[in-house]
Amino acid sequence: MWKRIGELSCDDYVKAGLTLEDAKGFDKLVRDVLSTAIETDPRDQWKALVDESVLKPWHPHPLHQLLYYSVYSNWDSSVLGPPLYWFPSPAQSKSTNLGKLMETHGSRLLGASYKNPLESFELFRRFSVEHPEVYWSVVIDELSLVFHTPPRCILDKLKPGGTWLPDAVLNIAECCLMPSSHPKKEDDSVAVVWRNEGFDDSPLNRMTLKQLREQVMLVANAIGGSFEKGDTIAIDMPMTVDAVIIYLAIILAGCIVVSIADSFAAKEIATRLKISKAKGIFTQDYILRGGRRFPLYSRVVEAAPSKVIVLPASGTELRVQLREQDISWMDFLSNAKTHLSGENYYRPIHLPVDSMINILFSSGTTGEPKAIPWTQLSPIRSTCDGWAHLDVQVGNTYCWPTNLGWVMGPTLIFSCFLTGATLALYQGSPLGRGFGKFVQDAGVTVLGTVPSLVKTWKRTNCMEGLNWTKIKYFATTGEASNVDDVLWLSSKAYYKPVIECCGGTELASSYIIGSPLQPQAFGAFSTPSMTTRIIIFDENGVPYADDQPCTGEVGLFPQHLGATDRLLNANHDEVYFKGMPMYKETQLRRHGDIVKRTVGGYYNVQGRADDTMNLGGIKTSSIEIERVCDQADECISETAAVSLTPPNGGPELLVIFAVLKEGFKKPSEEELKMKFSITIHKDLNPLFKVSFVKIVPEFPRTASNKLLRRVLRDQMKQELLSFRSRI
Ligand SMILES: Nc1ncnc2c1ncn2[C@@H]1O[C@H](COP(=O)(O)OP(=O)(O)OP(=O)(O)O)[C@@H](O)[C@H]1O
Known part of the structure; x- marks a missing residue:
């Protein structure tokens, strides 16, 4: 066309x-x-x-x-691989973190085969897979890590997943807060830049590393006065500068953060507090977002935890009446002040590298959210990914609207403070122009997103006229991106790369991702992440060759620095290993995604293994069908494809749900069914039959905005059942 x-x-x-x-x-x-x-x-x-x-x-x-x-x-993508839109330049590649590292160590590690960061990227990445201990030994030196007791070695291979940095003792929050010579972090370096929604024309707020350290130590002192070392303490509030301070203070004081996303209802908060046995919780009276005020303290109180420390959403006065056992932020801090008579210094609690610092919960797209413990290794891993693949470094301003309850929250904190980048926080809704203006004014150089955000920015055109040209990398995660949406995003900074990241909270990393050392294609991953080995296998568990274009479930090599070895509310072995195929001597680790490797070695995630369907004997994924249906008519905003086994058995039935755009003539479900059928037959497979189409106002999503196909499937199942019982 x-x-x-x-x-x-x-x-x-x-x-x-x-x-x-x-x-x-x-x-x-x-x-x-x-x-x-x-x-x-x-x-x-x-x-x-x-x-x-x-x-x-x-x-x-x-x-x-x-x-x-x-x-x-x-x-023709089937012959040539995905169309490329960004190409690294040789000169630029040498100034990236990984490029510099390769120029320094490449010849020593790869011998005469080493040429330069672009030509030797794949060789070096494979080297990192085969010799992770060598790779990590040089990359860890690039972060501001201070070991109280240094590790005995990088990897002790005795245990199946390996023991990483054995015997090391440190406090990872302390590593974030102390000045360092490499990376160069000084007391007066800007650690955080932020702005409150509604103050879009006011100057930005800034906090230096020294100010941040003093604030964290003050709060750590207050925590030390109220909690014991090893206590679990929850945070349920927007990701403000205070939330970041509290997060680091809890870890500095040897306690464990329980991160709860601020969008959860009381029941979900209660479940998370119970699983983690939280001794207290930091929250706000309200959430200010998009010009509105949403109650938060009342939701937290309904979850009935023991002690709540309450911050005001704005100003210094709380707008709620506290229960007797609860305390205002001001009173909490003044305890610390009295206790120390003005002295903020706090002696960090040093702990073994595998001790727990944070309990996170997965988003729950496939079932009950898993309670995932992060140890001190997890931030090291997630920061190294950002360092290598998003090129986060000193002088960068890194922004990613998220919450401490999602894996990107903690990842963002550590990625900034362990590399010397500045953390940029917009305290309000990221959906509107105010956020975009903040990105412009703060000079953000790395901007992370999720697909639903980009879709909104593009649809409302709210960023028109803003200057985002300081951005050198975009990033996106959480769900598969829409090619046209990322085209829009990239164009806002003269076509800078949008690095796709796909991983899991339990891996503390991405297993497939983009790279500034490889050409990029919209909506595609260009490589497994450094040190990660993935295997794509067929329905019988037989692996495809590493360079073969194919589609199948992905399995990971289990020796993965930062990955979990336990879950708090499920059996780790059952969730991640049971029933997984062996690759030679190694049992693969489950991640549950269906991954397509294209010609040319790019990757697409085609959804969860649970979302695959068998249509007339052909296995296909929801995302494949949605990609073509999204284009079937201009009135379509988005589609979701699920399959149902009919109550009396028989072949799976394909159901397509559609959300329509405003301002277009509304078609009937029958009309849409015709259109979807034609498109699917033309672009995907002439044998696929669309059984039902349902127009809905919006899709059910997880609190982090991921499409919940399993809920749509259940809804449809119920409808089918009640329809049958009526006839
Ligand atoms: N860029 C991306 N493209 C496509 N899918 C993605 C991307 N990023 C993340 N995902 C999906 O999100 C998953 C990771 O999310 P998370 O760790 O929150 O767990 P979840 O699978 O959503 O939740 P649960 O394990 O509770 O079902 C990935 O395995 C993948 O399916």
């Missing part, structure tokens, strides 16, 4: 939103830039257009779409 790039004319540019005058200039520019590349590889054409900044962040999105899709209009 898209023209070839050489066939585009002023007319097309006008239709895409330019004035006739601008279209003429634009047409000439495109022709000039492509004059040397018109018959060549589309990748060279796209690269030339990007290198010359032909497309500007303020150009209308249809123009970006027109150029990108026209360049790749004849691209």
